[in-house]
C-alpha cells in the first residue's frame with residue numbers, strides 16, 4: 001500500500017529536532033518498511049520552517065489533519081498541554097536532558113492525563129525532545145544570585161518565574177531579539193540554553209555565561225495524526241513507535257553533544273564561563289517562591305493532576321539518582 | 332492531476348483572478364481553499380486550514396506594530412514637518428540648476444528616516460514641492476516625476492514597512508534589514524540628484540524654463556539659525572526613532588510606537604492636529620492596516636496550500652537540479668517582480684513571491700538581509716510604473732490640478748524607474764552596499 | 771501599498787448614523803478597532819518608559835499587542851470593504867466598463883459572492899476554535915506570570931466573519947441589481 005504523509009514543523013531544519021526528523025526518522029521508517037517486504041511505501045511531503053504550521057500552531061494543524069505528522073513544541077501550547085510544561089515550572093531540577101526526556105516519556109504511561117494531552121488533540125506521541133540546560137548570559141559578571149538584583153534580563157514566558165524573588169527584572173523578548181537587545185542595552189542579559197546562545201553568537205554581546213543549572217527542559221515531540229496512525233497496519237504502527245523511541249535517544253545524544261560544543265565554542269570566542277557552585281545554586285533556588293507547588297495547586301484547581309505530575313516528574317529524576325537542589329514537592 | 336500540478340495551476344489561477352479584478356485577498360483565499368480541497372479531498376481539512384491561518388498568521392508582536400508604523404507616517408504627513416524640511420533643502424540648493432528638484436530628493440531622503448510608508452512621502456511632497464517647482468518654471472511633468480520618483484525612498488531608508496514585511500515573511504532580523512537599507516537609500520538619492528543635475532544642464536528643456544534667476548529666487552529667505560530651527564523637529568524625530576534603536580532605548584519593533592507618539596506630540600505642538608483630524612488619521616490608519624494585514628492572512632493561507640501541495644519543495648529541488656546559478660535565478664525572479672509591479676501593489680507582490688522563492692534562496696545559502704534589500708528595491712519600482720503605480724496615484728489625487736494627468740505623472744517618473752533599476756543592479760552585484768552597516 | 775485615495779465619502783466613519791442598522795454596527799466596530807490602535811500606542815510606550823526610567827516594564831505587552839492586532843483586523847474588515855479599501859486591481863474591470871458595463875457588474879457580483887462564501891466557510895471552521903478557547907480557558911502569557919484569555923479574540927474573529935460576509939453579500943446584491951438598471955452604466959461603490 002502507498003501512503004502520502006505530510007510532515008510539518010514550525011522550526012526550520014537547522015534545529016536538531018527537525019534535522020533528525022528529516023535525516024533519521026523518515027529515512028529509518030523507509031528502511032524498515034522496505035525490510036518488512038510487504039510493498040508498503042510512504043511518499044513524504046516535508047514542510048518545515050512554518051510553511052504549513054507556524055511555531056505554536058503545530059498541534060492544531062496535526063489535529064485537523066492539515067498535516068499528518070510533525071514536531072509539536074509543547075512549550076508553545078501551555079494552555080492545551082499544561083502537564084508537559086512541568087519542567088519549566090520546576091527550575092533547578094536536572095541539567096541532564098536524557099533524564100528529562102526519559103522521565104516525561106515514561107510518565108506518558110503512568111499519568112493518563114499526560115497521554116490524553118495528545119489523544120485529546122487527535123494525535124499519538126512518538127518521541128520527545130528536550131532543550132539543554134538553561135543558564136544566563138549577561139554583559140556583566142554573574143557569580144551569585146545577588147548579581148542579578150535590579151538588572152533587566154530577557155526572560156520570556158514561564159522562565160520569568162526563575163527570577164522571582166531575586167530582584168532581577170524579567171523583560172519579555174524572544175530569541176531573535178536577544179542579540180540586539182543586549183547590544184543596545186534594552187536588557188543586560190538573557191535566560192537561555194547554550195545551543196541557542198551559540199547559534200545567535202550571543203556571547204559577543206553578553207560574554208559572561210553563568211551556568212546556573214536551571215535545568216534541561218522538555219520542549220515537545222513528534223506526533224502523528226490519530227486517524228492516519230490507525231490507518232496503518234499493526235506492523236507499520238510498531239515501526240513508527242520504535243523509530244520514535246530511537247529518535248528520542250538520538251536526539252538527546254545529538255543535543256547534548258551540541259550543547260557541550262556550544263559552550264566550548266563560546267569559550268573560544270572569548271566568553272567567560274562561570275559554573276555556579278551548588279551552594280550558590282541552593283541560595284538562588286531558596287530565594288524563589290515554591291513555583292512548582294503553586295503551579296501544581298493551580299493545575300488541581302483546573303481539574304488537572306498537577307500534584308501527581310510534579311511528584312511523578314521529581315520522583316522520576318530521583319529514581320535516576322538526581323540529587324535535587326530543592327525538594328519542591330516535599331516542602 | 333498531481334498535487335504539484337494543482338499547485339502550479341493555482342499560480343495561474345491567482346494571476347488571472349487578480350487581473351480580472353477580484354479582491355487580491357479573496358483570490359488568494361479561494362485558491363488556497365480549492366487547492367487543499369482537491370489535494371486532500373476533504374472539506375473539513377480545507378476549511379480548518381483557512382481558520383488556522385486566520386487565527387495564527389498575524390498574531391505576533393511585530394504585526395501589532397504595523398498600524399503604528401502606518402500611523403506614524405500619517406501623523407508626520409499632517410504635522411507639516413515635510414514642508415519645513417523642503418524649505419531648508421530648497422535654501423541649501425539655491426543657485427544650482429535644477430536645485431528645487433534636488434531639494435525635493437534630499438528632503439524626501441530626510442523625511443524617509445521618519446516615515447515607513449511611501450504614500451506619506453508622495454502625498455506630503457506633492458503638496459509642498461510641486462506648486463513651488465511649477466511656480467518657478469519647472470515643467471509639470473518634471474515636477475510630479477521627481478516627487479513620485481523620490482517617494483520610493485520612504486520605504487527604502489528605514490524605518491520601512493516593506494522591510495518589516497520581508498523580515499516577517501522570512502524571519503530575518505528587522506534591525507539588520509533597517510541598517511542595510513541606509514546605504515542603498517543614500518546611493519539612490521545621490522543617483523537621483525546626479526541625474527537631475529545632468530538633465531538640468533544638458534537638457535534644460537526637459538526640466539523647464541528654469542533660469543539663473545529662478546535658481547536663486549525661490550523659497551523664503553532664512554538665516555542659518557532659522558534653518559536649524561526648522562530642521563529641529565525632524566531632527567528630534569530621527570534622533571528619537573533611529574537614535575533610540577541604536578542607543579538601546581527600544582527595539583526596531585518598538586520604534587513604530589515611539590515614532591508614532593513622537594509624531595503625535597509634534598503634530599499637537601505645531602497645532603496641526605485637532606480631534607477631528609486625529610480621528611480621521613486613525614480611521615485611515617485602520618483601513619490601510621486592515622488591507623495590508625488581511626492580505627497577509629490570505630497570503631499565509633496560500634503559502635500553506637503551496638506547502639501542502641509539495642510545490643514549494645518541488646520548485647526548490649527543480650532549481651537545484653536545473654543547474655541554474657544564483658544569478659540566473661535571481662534575474663528571473665527580479666524580472667518577474669518588475670513585471671508584477673506594473674499590475675500589483677507592493678505588499679501583494681511580497682506576499683505572493685517571497686514564500687515561493689524563499690526555499691530556493693535558502694538552498695543557495697544567500698544572505699537574507701541582502702536578498703531582502705534586493706527584493707524590496709525591485710518591488711518599489713512598481714510604485715511608479717504604469718498602469719498600477721500607487722505612488723503616482725497618490726501624487727495625482729493629492730494634486731487636485733486637472734491640467735496634470737496620470738500619464739504625465741507616469742512619464743515624469745519614468746527616468747527614475749531606470750535609475751532604480753541601475754541601483755538595483757549595483758546592489759545585486761555589490762552586496763557590500765547593503766551589508767556594510769550590518770554586523 | 772494597498773492604498774487608494776478615497777474622496778467620495780470623507781469622514782464616513784465620523785458621522786455614525788444614530789439608528790440601529792448594519793451600517794451603524796460596522797461603523798461602531800470600525801471605531802472600536804480604530805481607538806484600539808491608540809491604546810496600543812499608549813501601552814507600548816508605557817512599557818518602554820517603565821523599562822527605561824523605572825526598571826519595571828509592563829509584563830504582558832507583547833502578548834496583548836499580538837492578540838489585539840487580530841481583533842483589530844476582524845473588527846474593521848467589513849468597514850474597510852465597504853469603503854472600497856480592500857486591495858484589488860481594477861485595470862481590466864475599468865476597460866470592461868467602457869465596452870460591456872453589465873459584464874463588469876456581473877463579474878463584480880460573482881467576486882463579491884465568492885468573498886461572502888469564503889468568509890462563511892471561515893466562520894464555520896473558526897467556531898470550534900472559539901468554543902475550545904472558552905472551554906479550556908485558553909490564555910496567552912505564562913502560568914505564574916502575565917496571563918490573558920484568548921476567547922475574546924476568537925469571538926471577534928467570528929463576529930468579523932459574519933459582518934464581512936454580510937457586507938460582501940450586500941455588495942453582490944448591489945452589483946447584480948445595477949445590471950438591470952437601465953440608463954445607468956457607472957457609479958457603484960467606488961469614485
Ligand code: NA
Nearest residue numbers: 443446485490
Ligand atoms: Na522610511
Ligand code: NA
Nearest residue numbers: 672713716719
Ligand atoms: Na506599478
